[in-house]
Amino acid sequence: MLGAWGQIILLERKCTRSIFNKIYTKATNIHRFSTHQVSNAVNFCLTDAATTPDIAFELIATTQPKVMYICGAKTWVDGCESDEAAALIVNAEAPRLLARIAHHQEIKVVYFSTDYVFDGQGGPYGEDAATAPLNVYGKTKLQGEERVLASNPNALIIRTTIIYGPDALGKNFVCQLVNALKNGQRFTCSTDQISTPTYNEDLADMVVQLVGKECSGIYNCVGTEILSRYDFAVKVAQYLRLDETLIDPITTEEEIQRCKLNGRARATRGLKLGLAMDKTLAALPHFKPRCIKDSLQHWMDCQDVNSLTK
Numbered sequence: 001m002l003g004a005w006g007q008i009i010l011l012e013r014k015c016t017r018s019i020f021n022k023i024y025t026k027a028t029n030i031h032r033f034s035t036h037q038v039s040n041a042v043n044f045c046l047t048d049a050a051t052t053p054d055i056a057f058e059l060i061a062t063t064q065p066k067v068m069y070i071c072g073a074k075t076w077v078d079g080c081e082s083d084e085a086a087a088l089i090v091n092a093e094a095p096r097l098l099a100r101i102a103h104h105q106e107i108k109v110v111y112f113s114t115d116y117v118f119d120g121q122g123g124p125y126g127e128d129a130a131t132a133p134l135n136v137y138g139k140t141k142l143q144g145e146e147r148v149l150a151s152n153p154n155a156l157i158i159r160t161t162i163i164y165g166p167d168a169l170g171k172n173f174v175c176q177l178v179n180a181l182k183n184g185q186r187f188t189c190s191t192d193q194i195s196t197p198t199y200n201e202d203l204a205d206m207v208v209q210l211v212g213k214e215c216s217g218i219y220n221c222v223g224t225e226i227l228s229r230y231d232f233a234v235k236v237a238q239y240l241r242l243d244e245t246l247i248d249p250i251t252t253e254e255e256i257q258r259c260k261l262n263g264r265a266r267a268t269r270g271l272k273l274g275l276a277m278d279k280t281l282a283a284l285p286h287f288k289p290r291c292i293k294d295s296l297q298h299w300m301d302c303q304d305v306n307s308l309t310k
Ligand SMILES: NC(=O)c1ccc[n+]([C@@H]2O[C@H](COP(=O)([O-])OP(=O)(O)OC[C@H]3O[C@@H](n4cnc5c(N)ncnc54)[C@H](OP(=O)(O)O)[C@@H]3O)[C@@H](O)[C@H]2O)c1
Pocket: 002, 003, 004, 005, 006, 007, 008, 033, 034, 035, 036, 044, 045, 046, 047, 048, 070, 071, 072, 073, 074, 075, 076, 090, 112, 113, 114, 115, 141, 160, 161, 162, 163, 171
């Protein structure tokens, strides 16, 4: 698992107790890789691997994985704008190299992507919709998809969006929202950027099941509700009985003007994004994605509500 401290780490738990075990191997031998010096992960940098391919060969030779999950990415959407070359290496070139090596060794590759590969004029998008990224992050992730599939046609590309749920580092949108509201701080959310927020427990389940069924190509794995960031935030606040009046609506146009005034770089974002799940649900007919309320309830049942914040 590359990108061990990202938000998809939950995959690990799912892998150890899923149907995927029956098909592949006992997934008890999970190797985690991180750019951080952390006790339970081996240091591995995608940028280094892209420039020194021996690092990638060595990684695969020493771990002999059955499945390689490429969760690592440069995900700071605004930050990618100022360094496209670096984003391209991490989001596309290193995944291409890993996918090519994996193909020669019959290792399954799972590459995570995003609805930012679209321009946001007609979402939620199916897997076959025409792509047209508006920003560097989306562009480099699309290049990642294309390069991974070109070098490894058996690869599985998972497109997802706005991941929330149990998160040890408290990085995700809901954690940040809850943290702010609990501390009496105001929280600004756009009213016109629409998407399909994704509960990470469901995402991990779907991914592991798709791997178990040996699916390849592009699959959308998201939540079923289509709503703006603002409506999502209000829904969360209401369900968790937090003060929703602290949530300030903002339009994308107002956000752009505010960034200009503050001299902050801001990547262009599409408005009507989100992904449609017909293909994934057809492949997984027994899978029932949770609605947002059930996801929040499940999250609280798993963890004390205080652990929603860091
Ligand atoms: N979160 C979302 O809402 C969302 C939406 C759509 C798509 N995605 C996709 O899902 C995947 C995971 O996203 P995430 O939300 O978990 O992102 P994240 O929290 O930003 O984590 C990404 C991880 O990438 C790793 N990384 C960054 N640069 C690296 C490098 N040079 N070498 C190796 N690893 C590097 C880091 O891992 P370490 O810190 O362990 O080094 C980081 O934790 C990404 O491919 C992203 O594009 C996420």
